[in-house]
Amino acid sequence: MDPNLTVLGFESSVYTKYRAFLSAQYNLGQFSSAGVFKDHQARVYVADDQLQPYVSAAIDNWNTALGKTVFTLGTKDDHTLTVQLDSATGKQWDGLFNQNVIDINASTFTNPDYATNNIASSSTLDNKLNDISQQASDLLDSTNVLLTKLRFNYQLQYLALQSNYNQASGSDKTAISKQMSSLTTNYENQEKIIRANYQSQIADLQQLVKNTYNQEQVSLSHTSMKNYWTTVIMHEMGHSMGLYHTPYKSDVMYASASNEQSPDATPSPVRYSWTQPKDPDDARAYTTATLSSRDVDRAKLAEILGYW
Numbered sequence: 001m002d003p004n005l006t007v008l009g010f011e012s013s014v015y016t017k018y019r020a021f022l023s024a025q026y027n028l029g030q031f032s033s034a035g036v037f038k039d040h041q042a043r044v045y046v047a048d049d050q051l052q053p054y055v056s057a058a059i060d061n062w063n064t065a066l067g068k069t070v071f072t073l074g075t076k077d078d079h080t081l082t083v084q085l086d087s088a089t090g091k092q093w094d095g096l097f098n099q100n101v102i103d104i105n106a107s108t109f110t111n112p113d114y115a116t117n118n119i120a121s122s123s124t125l126d127n128k129l130n131d132i133s134q135q136a137s138d139l140l141d142s143t144n145v146l147l148t149k150l151r152f153n154y155q156l157q158y159l160a161l162q163s164n165y166n167q168a169s170g171s172d173k174t175a176i177s178k179q180m181s182s183l184t185t186n187y188e189n190q191e192k193i194i195r196a197n198y199q200s201q202i203a204d205l206q207q208l209v210k211n212t213y214n215q216e217q218v219s220l221s222h223t224s225m226k227n228y229w230t231t232v233i234m235h236e237m238g239h240s241m242g243l244y245h246t247p248y249k250s251d252v253m254y255a256s257a258s259n260e261q262s263p264d265a266t267p268s269p270v271r272y273s274w275t276q277p278k279d280p281d282d283a284r285a286y287t288t289a290t291l292s293s294r295d296v297d298r299a300k301l302a303e304i305l306g307y308w
Contacts, residue, residue: 001026001246001272002294003301005188019305027244027272028302033099036080036240037308043074047084051104051233054226055083057289058233064137065291066299067144070308071237081240083233085109095232097239104232115228128212129224129288136205136290143198147191154187199293206250209283224287231286242307243298247274250282251292 003026015022023029036042046055059071074080086096086103096103108114158180165176231252238253245255258273285292302308 001248001298003297005191008297008300008304015304022301022305026298026301027246028242028298028305028307029244030307031097031099031242031244032081032240032308036100038080040303040308041069042071042081042240042308043079044071045074045076045079045082047076047082050109051083051085051229054229054233057226057230058237061230061234061289061291062237062299064140064144065296067148070241083236095236097236102233102236102240104229109229112225115225126224129209129227132205132209132212133227133288133290136202136288139198139201139205140290143194146194150187150190150194154183157183195293202290202292203250203282205288205290206283209287210281213283213287227289228286230289234289234291238295238299240308241299242302242305243295246294246298247272247276247278248282248292248294249277249279249284252285252290252295253298254285 003022007022044055044059046052056073059073062071063069071081081100081102083102083104085106088096088103088105088107091105094105094108096105161176161180161183165173165180168176234252243253245258246253247258248254254277256277257275285295299308
């Protein structure tokens with residue numbers, strides 16, 4: 001369910017022709033109402049002050065992961081998307097997206113013990129989690145820098161070759177065409193290496209989180225609670241961009257089952273059916289509030305397909 005470089009690099013006509021197929025293949029759909037995203041940006045109004053730090057963190061995480069401003073803070077009089085607490089009496093969900101509103105379950109949000117989910121913690125664990133979270137953030141930033149620089153250099157060289165190709169004739173065109181093909185192949189290989197290295201290091205950090213939790217047996221810290229609710233909001237923001245669930249615990253968009261029974265659940269164009277995670281030994285994304293490469297790649301494809 002992670003669109004590769006090839007899928008993200010098709011000609012625009014391919015996305016138009018195969019929009020329905022790609023949406024089903026990568027579990028994407030139109031969940032936002034018209035006007036939530038204007039020029040690929042949404043302005044977020046936080047209706048309850050208690051949610052402000054979590055929304056701000058969620059916005060920063062998505063914008064950083066995508067390498068551009070997708071979400072910005074708005075006001076009551078100037079916004080396209082609202083995040084608010086909802087009494088949600090008797091409901092089993094933590095967050096719910098509905099067209100242009102993200103509801104957060106007030107009863108679970110205000111319960112100081114809820115987010116611990118029986119995971120033990122201590123001040124020592126808090127420090128370790130902060131360090132791991134910072135490492136994950138720094139890794140994402142450095143990876144984005146590498147990818148941006150790689151693509152910039154590739155585009156410069158490709159445009160130069162393309163200019164030469166347009167002015168050439170005969171055998172010269174053939175030679176330049178081979179250079180362009182080789183350049184593209186080399187670029188794609190280097191990008192794969194960078195992404196693979198990022199994913200490998202993220203996996204190491206996630207394993208470190210799991211090991212740390214196993215070593216510490218106290219109540220969950222403020223830092224962990226912040227990561228939990230930040231991730232809940234990031235998850236609902238993902239729905240607003242057209243992302244439905246995945247079976248991977250390491251994804252922000254994870255859900256334990258493909259077909260939710262709640263009548264409040266976001267409608268899904270589900271292609272895959274699952275009743276258990278495909279990475280059962282991995283840590284949940286909310287331990288570090290970190291978007292996986294699959295979350296990010298699916299969001300990029302959702303933009304290309306016009307869902308945000």
